[in-house]
Amino acid sequence: MSTLEVSPDEPLSGQSGHSVVNDFSIQVATVNGSGSQTANSVLMRAIFQMGVPVSGKNMFPSNIAGLPTWFTIRASRHGYIGRRKEIDFLVAMNPETAREDVMNLESGAAVVYDEPLKLSELRSDVYFYPVPFDKLVAPVCPEAKLRKLVRNMIYDGVVAQLLAVEMDEVHKALVKQFGKRKAKAAELNWGACKAGFDYAARSFTKSDPYRVARMNATAGKIIVDGNSACALGAMFAGVTVVTWYPITPSSSLVESLIGYMKRFRHDPETGKATYAIVQAEDELASIGMALGAGWAGARSMTATAGPGISLMSEFVGLGYYAEIPAVIFNVERVGPSTGLPTRTQQGDLLSTALLSHGDTKHPMFFPSSCEECFSMAIDAFDFAERFQTPVFVMTDLDLGMNNWMADPFPYPEKPIRRGKVLTAEDLDKIGGFARYKDVDGDGVGYRTLPGTNHPAASYFTRGSGHNEKAQYTEREDDYIHNMDRLAHKFEAMRRHVPEPVVRMAEKARIGFVALGTSDYAVRESCDQLKSEYDIDASYLRLRAYPFTDRLQDFIRRHERVYVVDQNRDAQLLGLMRLEFDADLIARLRSLRYYGGLPLDARTVTDEVLKQEGK
Amino acid sequence: MSSTVTPPPRKMNRLGLEVLQYKGSKTTLCAGCGHNSVSERIVECFYELGVNPYTVAKFSGIGCSSKSPAYFLGLSHGFNSVHGRMPSIATGALLANATLLGIGVTGDGDTASIGIGQFMHLVRRNLPMIYVIENNGVYGLTKGQFSATADVGSTLKTGVHNELPPFDCCALALKWGATFVARSFSGDKRQLQAILKAAIAHHGLSVIDVISPCVTFNDHEGSTKSYAYMKEHEEVLQELDFVPAFEDITVEIPEGEVLDVQMHDGSHLRIRKLHRDFNPTDRLATLAALEDAEAKEEVLTGVLYVNTSKPTFLELLNLGDAPIATLPESKVRPPKAALDEAMDELR
Structure with a gap:
């Protein structure tokens, strides 16, 4: 795999001779609030427009401005869009983290950095490209107070030059990012981008092996975040009452929905809204309103994260017992308590499945992609009304807030079904x-x-x-x-929840069971196990709780099944324990990651090897 | 509902319904409980005004008071929800169907203790509904603990003194946005009837705080929510007369003495001042009067505030006339062109 292609043990000098095309990770380390998000999105989109599969992951602090943030763009000609642990190409803009960021790199990586940080003395086994950002920004941005924001666009130009990202595509992405209304800002940023490109062209001799080359793997695809995809699903499901309380990482789901509903859900003749969206005073009220609305016949929803789920506990029990439909989007983040509000986890599986006191259990849908965020949001509303109960759509911060490549969403074919309502x-x-x-x-x-x-x-x-x-x-x-x-x-x-997706590997003695965003790491890990260690592994991706019979069949057909959990306590495995016989449970192994970053394939592969005794 | 009443001719309201059809199931509250009187007034008022019971939705939280929606308007849908959080349920239901006439019944524990947050936000939103607080200063179902409306110095049956000041739900409602605020006494049939009728006609949030003695846990000496205390300390502000829109107004109103408030539906609330100068359209003056009364250990009853011009929460949402809950698919699922447009933007 890509990491093995470049691993010079000797200190580097000049050309490496290797070439790594469309298979590496770029990490941009900045300070949040510095406007780097725009530069990062433009860079990601430019690579995407060159037909190369990409993913973008923002690792940001729970803070408005001033703390370190990292944005990782992975380009993968194989189409792997999960997180990759190893960073191949670093853009070090944050003085606070630059040294540690550089020291964490694998040998053979490349670093673009702000010249005054003097990073090149730290190591001799990575490639350094110093850029005098302040000197470059002054002539292209006469207005001093804008320089802080425009400065970041310079690294887009530098990186484009070094990685052979086509500047036409950068320009196109930049224009799209700023939109027509901000043409002036786009112009200014384009100037900075070109300055970076020109500087790199005249100052550097390309010595690292990484580059982008045009492919045709993204034609027709979209880039979208899971929260927007859920919002679109809800709108096309015909949601009528939306109640919410802002909480990371779910806020942008409803904010995106507000934007779409304003455009597409007003009666064209009267201008009247065909929906109500209310920002409640807390999550107790938002779920209460959603249930009141569901009781009165609305397609109602709320969106929240762990702390909100905890608060909603009492009302969800009422929804279960009084049998009231509502859809609750739970965009999971790291708990317990406030936890790590801007990091990802699948830590609410148990608490959500059994939310509230007494004997309660709730259906959960587990989308793993933006396509499924859209389709399952629609299915969830039908399901909630069909079974007259709260339904949870479980996503996480990784899926909800990061940008993903996706196929355009298909227009729903099935009519809206409102369940058993007597007129x-x-x-x-x-x-x-x-x-x-x-x-x-x-x-x-x-x-x-x-x-x-x-x-x-x-x-x-x-x-x-x-x-x-x-x-x-x-x-x-x-x-x-x-x-x-x-x-x-x-x-x-x-009998009516979405069935799991099963990939049986012939002769496989082991299998994986995973859900949601674990999918990307598990699929890549299956390939790693096969290509690097000749281990066959089957894979069942759960799409809903309650489980269907297929899960038990799958477990029976394998000697050992690794249940992948993005939480400490093996919650998914715990849910299986609640209903499976001991002989099935005996086949299950727990594979857990709970550090708050999106799960990566290497972590999965290494853990399987360890437990397999290899 | 079946009726076994035999002639002489049945008494019916303008919808052709009998009073029996406005009743609910048999009360399970204590004999003499003030809440039962409130339920009776609700039955009478909805019957007399000829409100279509199918358009009414009843809401409550948890507590003795919150049981009572089962005891009136049996032909209306009811929702006995969770403790202190009825306002959110009612808000959601009225968002879904803004044509419903909502009536919530709650208690002082449900509203002023656990539910103070949702109560305040309901007030702030001026959600168009009737919100009746059956206020007895004490928890009945858990056998007699103080609630947050108990007065300083009042005592429990066990002799325990209350040392914390009470929330005055009317003052809170006044200050933060309710557009019809009244206080009454469950023992004052006439006054409570006029207030309830005005609340039915009102377009906006009506908060009605009814002192409704708990005969089992808070009707003793030392209580400030007892029948005896109210007899001593109630200060009735006005004589109230409600004239529904469907009745001809024939009586001339004497200039200066009576405040005639035309309600949203065309009915009239006539407020005749009694002993003191009190203007229920002056919010700040009312707040001062409530402060003053508290200091004098008086319980002011009557219409404390009425404002018929402020827009309701539902009006701010730009909804059409039909309930959004039951709009057809053609109205709530945008066409394929909308999805195509959204997809194009993401390419």
Whole structure:
């Protein structure tokens, strides 16, 4: 693999002779609040426009300005878009972290750095390209107070020159980034970019092996973040009530949704909104409003992260017990407590599955890509109304906030299904109904909406004990009957959740089970295990909880199955323990990473080798 | 609902419904509980005004008071939610269907203790609904602990003194945005009726704090929420007369003595001053009067504030007339061209 191609043991001198094309990581180390995000997006997009598969990962602090931040762009001709641990090409702009960043590099890496940082004396086994950013920025940006922002665009030019990124594509990306309304700013930044390019062209002799070459692997694709993809899904699902409380990393989901709804969800004739979006006073209120709206017949949703999930616990129990549809997007971050608010984890699997007191369990959907964020958001709304219960769409900070290459989303083909709702006309025909009676055998009763103009329509919703007619009861038999029906309903859900995606490797004795963003690392790890160690591994990617029978089949067909968890306590494995027999559990191995960064393939591969005793 | 009433001719309201059809299931609260009187007033008012019960949604939190929506308007949907958080449920339901007439019933624990946050935000939003606080200063279901509306110096049955000042829910509602604020006493049938009717007609948030004695845990000497205390300390501000829109106004209003407030639906609330100069359209003066009354250990009852011009929260959202909850797919799923446009921008 790429890292093995370049590993000079000797001190470097001049041309390495190797060439690494479209298979490396660029890391830009800056200070947050310095406007580097624009420069990073432009660079990533320019490579993408050259047809090379890319991914961008922003590792940023929970802070507005002044703390270190790292942006990693991975170019991969193989199409691997998960995180790569090793950094091949560093742009060191942050004096605070520059030395450590350089010392962490593998031998043979390249460094573009701000000249006054004097980094070249640190090591002799990496390639250094010093750039006098301050000297270059002054002539292209006469206005001194803008220099701090424009300065970063210089490294785009330098990197483009060194990596052979086409400047036409950089320009196109830059114009797109700034949009028509900021043409002046685009002009200014383009000047800086060119200054960087020219400086590199006349000052450096290319000595590192990394470069970009045009491919045709991104044609027609889009670049999008998972939060925007969820937002688009919600809009096309016909969401009508959105209630939320800002929290990293879910805020941009609703903010993106607000932007789209303003454009696409006003009645063209009247200009009236076909939706309501309310920023609530806290997560208690946002879930309360979502449930109130779901009860009154809206397609309602909220979006949050771990601390919000904790706060929503009581209401979600009500939603479960009173059987009210709502969709909750949980963009997971690192817990417990405030934890690491800007780092990623799959740390809410157990708490979400069983959220609230008493016997409760909730369906969860696990998108692993932006395409699935879109499609599963739509499915989740149908599912919530079909089964009259809160549904969680579980993403994480990596998927939600980072930029991903994706296929354009297909327009939903299936009509919107609103579940078992009786109208006044229905009631005329059938005379009456019992809200919690299992008429169809799927555990799901029929409901009416407040405002239904019929004497038989009303019922009383409560979180206290209730019988089939929704009347208050403390009777033992009523309680057990109701709880058993809810359990039966959960079993019915099992037959309707999205099925896992299975890749069986012939002769494989081991397998992986993973979900969400672990997918990228696991798929790449399967390839690493095969190409580097000749180990075959099958892979089942879960797409929902409750699990379906396919998971048990998969486990039975392998001697050992590595359950990949991005959390300390093996929560996914824990969920399996709750329902699987001991002989199945005995086949499971836990593979965990919980450092807060997106999981990378090498970590997975190394851990499998260790546990396999290789 | 079936009715077994036999002739002489049934009494019906303008919708052709009988009072029985506005009742709910049998109360399980204590005999003599003030909350039962409030439920009865709600039944009467909705019946007399001929409100279509199918358009009403009832909300409550947790506590004795919050049980009571089961005891009135049995033909309306009801939602007994979680402790202190009924406002968010009601907000969501009214967002989904802005044509509903929302009525929430809560208590002093539900509103002023655990629910003070959601209460304040409900007030701040001026959500159009009726919010009745059945205020007895004490927790009944957990057997008699103080709530946050208990007065300084009042005592529990066990003799425990309350040392912390009370929240005055009316003052809070006034200060932060409710547009109809009233205080009443569960024992004052006439006053409470007029206030409830005005609240039904009001377009905006109506906060009605009803002193509603707990006969089991807070009706003893030393309580400031007892029947006896109210008899001694209630200061009735006005004589209230509600004239619904469907009735002809025939009586001339004498100049200067009566404040005639035209409500959103065309009905009129006539407020005749009693002993003191009090103007329920002057927010700051009312706040001062409440402060003053507290110092004098008086409980002012009547309409404390009314403002018929402030826009409601739902009006700020630019919604159409039809409930958004049940808009057809053609209205809530944008066309393929919209998705294409969004995709193009991301290329």
